[in-house]
Amino acid sequence: MAGRDARHRGRLWFWLPVGLVLAILAAASTAYLLDRGDEPPPGPAAIPPPAGLVLPAVRTPAPVAEPASGTPDPRAVRRAVAGPLADADLGPHVVAVVAALDGTPVYQDGSGTVTPASTLKLLTATAALQVLGPDHTFDTSVVRDGRNRVVLVGGGDPLLSAGGLRTLATRTAAALGAGARPVRLGYDTSLFTGPDVSPHWPPTYVPEGVVSPIQSLWVDEGRDPDGYGRVPDPAATAAAVFAAALAKAGVPVSGAPAATTARAGAQPLATLASQPLSRIVEHTLETSDNEAAEVLSRHVGLATSGQGSFEGGARGVLDTLAALGVPTRGAVTYDGSGLSREDRLDPATLTSVLETAGAAEQPALRSVLTGLPVAGFTGSLEVRFDATDPGRGFVQAKTGTLTGVSGLAGIVTDRTGTPLLFAFLADRIDPIDTLGARSALDDVTNALAACRCGTAGTVAP
Structure with missing residues (x-):
């Protein structure tokens, strides 16, 4: 990832607290639109004002916070996560990747490919947006x-x-x-x-x-x-x-x-x-919707090879990501949802997908990021992270869970205001330790949120 083209240096990261506000608003509007059961009503712009009413010109509001920035210190990151990653509940095979926003690796531990479970939906959503566009409808x-x-x-x-x-x-x-x-x-x-x-x-x-x-x-x-x-x-x-x-x-x-x-x-x-694909993607990632992910994978297959099948979709997703510059070496996928225990990914593929979705030149992929659940607030992370956890509201991540498998892949902002990409996957968990493993991964991201890992960021309050 460190050798990615210079075009990836520009970022459009408006994360927490801005990201939290946007994610919650997006989730609320998505839920409203998807639950109506028919097409949405016309927007405000389509309804003329009453006769005689003069409205002021619409102004672009000022940002509520500065974009997250900062350069992570690899030694500080290692000190923060090494202990929580050693939790015995995670089992004998844990692979972890932490990267800066430009994709530069900051921390890596463990080796080999891992069963991704539902973190695979990040790949499916990104490929669908790339080949169809965020405004596409079915x-x-x-x-x-x-x-x-x-x-x-x-x-x-x-x-x-x-x-x-x-x-x-x-x-x-x-x-x-x-x-x-x-x-x-x-x-x-x-x-x-x-x-x-x-x-x-x-x-x-x-x-x-x-x-x-x-x-x-x-x-x-x-x-x-x-x-x-x-x-x-x-x-x-x-x-x-x-x-x-x-x-x-x-x-x-x-x-x-x-x-x-x-x-x-x-x-x-x-x-x-x-609904537009962008909203469908947000719903799919926020709620970890298996059926929606499989349908989107088949649409990728149709768009790339004319084959709307499991095989066509899986192949089309990886081909699309490779064309975007995402490393897919070692990836083996059989579906779009991650339900197959035979799927395999390098966690670095997940951090690269998140990096690509945040690139300034990839605005069409934006809903991959706005669809990520917010720790303690939305989607599959709503009931995780207690009120006192440092990661609550500062972690946005896709979950992945199968029997014996647990994963998190997303973005966290540390105490210096430095954003970090991460992917933590464990796939040999004793079933009796399922909840303990989930808590252990939450603790890893809490450690990053509490860390002063940045060397040049705006200190969080």
Whole structure:
């Protein structure tokens, strides 16, 4: 990483306390938009003011804090983390990397590649933003395929909801016109190919409700609407929800929905766009959403090779990152979520991804950083870090957890105001020590937050 091109020296790091404010605001707006069940209302700019009201010009507010800066001292970093990393609860295989914002290694301990668990989602999210762009949306559509036949076509919207399908049904009914005759309903999932469940996952994952079969059409990520778990055929469930909504909108549906492939040139009737990819990425990272990550991986596969499969997605993610200059040597991945225990990464790949996402010349990747959970406040870190922990609010990190595996990868700002990238992964944890290992990794990042590791920064209050 030290030899990265000089173009990576410019950074757009506006971290804590600025980063904390932005992350919480982004999380709140994302949750609001994703929970609505349909498209968001028009923004303020689209609504004209009342007649006679003169509004002042919008001004750009001044920053609430200086950007985090400073040069970390490797010796100080080593003194801070060596003790917590030696915690026996972490097991015999712990690999740690700490780097400066320009990617320069500051501390490394342990060797070999490690099972990344959900920290792999950082790679998937970055690749999706790079190949598709932060404003990209995924369309679920309805087409007329014959005189009295309509087809619901899955566009790979990872967060398509029941409310969204009701909106789409209303639009479809309007397009068909008043007094529409009964229609037969088909549903098309041909966008994605290959198996719906990875052969590199334990066979218990779907029946135990760990993850849904990955399809280009579903509702509420394939979760069972009647209780815990996942439905065996998410697309069929989504089609049934749509059929009921279509009937309620005044278009009766004859028979049960049937799986099909819409013919080329079928007449478009209605479309529902997803939220922008940037917001989907923030949601995926904040909540560690396995289903969303797998769908995004397949979209990367489609964009890079035309193969919307587990294999195409995994290959496309690594190829995209390599093209960005991220080191991927030793990486072996079989999915986009990190659910496979066969996935392997060098933790330096994770710190390089974070470095790249913060580069001034990569604004399209910004939501990788704004989507990171904030210690003690949001997402998968909401219930971690006590009020007295120095890392609370000063650590933003992606978590990674499987049985026997625990990891954290993100950014921390130390007591001198110096920001540090880090990746700490342990993958041979005794299951009985699961909670202890998680606490141990929190202690490592707490040690960095409490450290005066910077040689030239603004001292934190």
